[in-house]
Amino acid sequence: MTYSKPKCVGRIxxxxxxxxxxxxxxxAPFLVLLFNGNSNTFLAKSAPDLMALACSAFLLVALAVENRIEKLDLWTFWLSGIQTKTILISILLGLLWQLSIYLICQLSDAAYPHPNTVxxxxxxxxxxxxxxxxxxxxxxxxxxWLVSMMERGSFKPAAIIILSSVxxxxxxxxxxxxxxxxxxxAVPLCYIYIKYHDIRYCVIAHAVCxxxxxxxxxxAH
Incomplete structure (x- = not known):
């Protein structure tokens, strides 16, 4: 299945x-709990993580429906041929990513996003x-999903990487x-996926981060 670029952009x-x-x-319910609830309660402290769970569940259901409509084969994962060198690169990328978050927080005087007592x-x-x-x-x-859709519109890798990152x-x-x-x-993550078409490397890097x-x-506590 292929799309013209305008149709591809519209569907995306x-x-x-x-x-x-x-x-x-x-x-919405978790935002109400976060801003109006007692900040000392377990639910209030866990509201960001619970909200992330709810959003992730919704997005996965949406992707499942989208997969049936577009026939993208999103849920096919290669069970062999994973490269140890690329796994190590993904782990290093994830660690560097988290280090950059820490440095950004230090330079901007922002609170580190993860609590030290839980x-x-x-x-x-x-x-x-x-x-x-x-x-x-x-x-x-x-x-x-995004790379698969843009490849159907015959977008060049540079355009895919830019849009994915933005x-x-x-x-x-x-x-x-x-x-x-x-x-x-997001730039190296998208490059890795375009090169190998194996989402496991990207998930590893992101999860490590x-x-x-x-x-x-x-x-440190």
Whole structure:
């Protein structure tokens, strides 16, 4: 299946609009809990992670429906041929990404996004949501789905990388600090996916970044 460039852009924009509207809808109860609830309660402290779980669940359902409509074969993952060298590069990329987040927070006097004291239950929720599910969902959306759609429109790799990186950056504009790291590190992530067409490398890099962000404050505490 192929599309003209205008039709491809239109279909991408329509699906992203659905994703945005649905994410805002499922996020609303947790935003109310976060801003109006008692900040000392377990639910209030876990609200960001619970919101991430809800948004990820919605986006995965949306991707499943989109996959049936577009027949993109999004859920096919190569079970062999993974390269150890590329895995190591992905891990290093994830660690560098988290280091850049720490430096941005230091330079901008922004609070580091992960708490240094958490209960076991909230830690497990954070690992499940921020550490594992969010990286998988975001890489499926901004790398595998987006690249697959743009390839159907015969866009050049440079254009795909630029759009993927800019959209990934825009998604994080609501974060407490300026997430220029998302713009910088989206470039090698998208390049890796275009080169290998194996989303596992991107998920590994993203998960390492987020898990390192959870672990660093705990190790320093």
């Amino acid at each position: 924009a329509a699906f992203l609009a659905i994703c945005l509207a649905g994410s805002l809808l499922v996020s 209960s076991i239950s909230s830690l497990l929720i954070s690992i499940l949501s921020t550490g594992l599910l969010v990286p998988f969902t975001e890489e499926m959306l901004f790398r595998k 959209l990934f950056f825009c998604m994080h504009l609501g974060d407490p600090f300026f997430r220029v790291d998302t713009l910088i590190f 987020n898990l390192a962000g959870i672990a660093f404050p705990l190790l």
